[in-house]
Amino acid sequence: MFADTATIEIRAGKGGDGRSSFRHEKYRALGGPDGGDGGHGGDVVFEADHNQNTLSAYRNQRSINAENGEAGGDNRKHGKSGREVIIKVPPGTQILEDGKVIVDLVESGQQAVLAQGGRGGFGNAHFTSSVRQTPRTAELGEPGEYRTLTLELKLVADVGLIGLPNAGKSTLLSVISNARPEIADYPFTTLIPNLGVVEQDGYGFLVADIPGLIEGASQGKGLGDEFLRHVERTAVLLHLIDAQSDDCLRDYEVIQNELASYQVDLSDRPQLVALTKSEAVTPEQLAKQEKLLKKTKREVFVISSQAHKGLDELLRRVVVLVREAREAREAVEAEELPVIDEADRPEMWQLEKEADNIWRLTGKRLEGFARRTNFDSADGVERLRAIFRKAGVWRELKRQGADEIEGDVIIRIGENELKWL
Ligand SMILES: Nc1nc2c(ncn2[C@@H]2O[C@H](COP(=O)(O)OP(=O)(O)OP(=O)(O)O)[C@@H](O)[C@H]2O)c(=O)[nH]1
Numbered sequence: 001m002f003a004d005t006a007t008i009e010i011r012a013g014k015g016g017d018g019r020s021s022f023r024h025e026k027y028r029a030l031g032g033p034d035g036g037d038g039g040h041g042g043d044v045v046f047e048a049d050h051n052q053n054t055l056s057a058y059r060n061q062r063s064i065n066a067e068n069g070e071a072g073g074d075n076r077k078h079g080k081s082g083r084e085v086i087i088k089v090p091p092g093t094q095i096l097e098d099g100k101v102i103v104d105l106v107e108s109g110q111q112a113v114l115a116q117g118g119r120g121g122f123g124n125a126h127f128t129s130s131v132r133q134t135p136r137t138a139e140l141g142e143p144g145e146y147r148t149l150t151l152e153l154k155l156v157a158d159v160g161l162i163g164l165p166n167a168g169k170s171t172l173l174s175v176i177s178n179a180r181p182e183i184a185d186y187p188f189t190t191l192i193p194n195l196g197v198v199e200q201d202g203y204g205f206l207v208a209d210i211p212g213l214i215e216g217a218s219q220g221k222g223l224g225d226e227f228l229r230h231v232e233r234t235a236v237l238l239h240l241i242d243a244q245s246d247d248c249l250r251d252y253e254v255i256q257n258e259l260a261s262y263q264v265d266l267s268d269r270p271q272l273v274a275l276t277k278s279e280a281v282t283p284e285q286l287a288k289q290e291k292l293l294k295k296t297k298r299e300v301f302v303i304s305s306q307a308h309k310g311l312d313e314l315l316r317r318v319v320v321l322v323r324e325a326r327e328a329r330e331a332v333e334a335e336e337l338p339v340i341d342e343a344d345r346p347e348m349w350q351l352e353k354e355a356d357n358i359w360r361l362t363g364k365r366l367e368g369f370a371r372r373t374n375f376d377s378a379d380g381v382e383r384l385r386a387i388f389r390k391a392g393v394w395r396e397l398k399r400q401g402a403d404e405i406e407g408d409v410i411i412r413i414g415e416n417e418l419k420w421l
């Protein structure tokens, strides 16, 4: 999972000082005490808000302060309380202090006060008593709380930049986003995905620059399986191919094969192809390469990060695909599918053929979901199917030849069975 993080200092407002003053009365040097109380300092409040997608707004804003309370005035006038600040963050943001999670803002609208404003001080009007008729003392306002917090948002990037080493992935990210990844003229410069926020025509989305993949990546070569796991978490793939390559089509196919051989088939994810470094080759060569890549039946874009060419056109198309992917994801989330975690990865469940058209599915978590499913309800069964699909059971069935069977394919799980549709 990618993490979007930001560290900020927050300071709640200081309480206003209490006032020390005395009534002006005719013929008396000193009237009664009439100093008002200071107002309270504003709190710093965090709120999850579904209109926020990233923490990028807080990456450059190191400190956020709430308003101080006003001091008390003469005539028992109370100072105004300071306004609170509400820091809006995307749902799913965790707030950490000294490396420990202190708040998890899960749902939109959820709030947490993380720095409390200081209390206002009492004015001297507060301290009259039968013995002390003329108190001069008023309290000072308390300081507001101050904390240094780290915000962390685990997210699925919208777009993954993939390609062979040296294809120009990090360079592209650096010109289209706020990210400043390392760039160098040798392969494997990037070893950890870089994340950047891109804004195109007012629409923001997250792009992950994934380390270069090589032949055999899906088998773990060059840490490829780890990198492909990151690809798995991106909705739209942008496949970069160096226009200077001797064989662009082969470059494409190497990556495409690895996407297809990974444990979750990634080859049918929405994918755009972009020929990079276009300014470095002759127009003739470029035309030749472009023509060659058209054979992939993918949409092919020609860009140059260095010369800033073709970027808007490419990004506009990316936005369309990102929007579609987000809408599809929201539709799935609306069904409230449970999160399939590491324990449900293929190695954690098994599919065993019991008869020609019958498979038995075993695995603790999936069996648990099945036990909690009402098999008399069509919706319940449909939900279980979606869970199996998400966990990769369908793909495994296909791999074991289930799609070649005529008639029904039955999956037995625990005491129950359901049809594979
Ligand atoms: N001429 C030219 N060179 C470029 C362009 N984009 C990237 N490069 C160069 O290509 C080389 C590799 O760029 P990177 O962005 O580091 O490539 P990468 O795909 O991130 O490489 P890995 O992280 O190793 O997978 C660098 O020397 C870049 O300067 C471009 O548009 N034009």
Ligand SMILES: [Mg+2]
Pocket: 169, 170, 171, 182, 183, 189, 190, 209, 211, 212
């Ligand atoms: Mg790189």
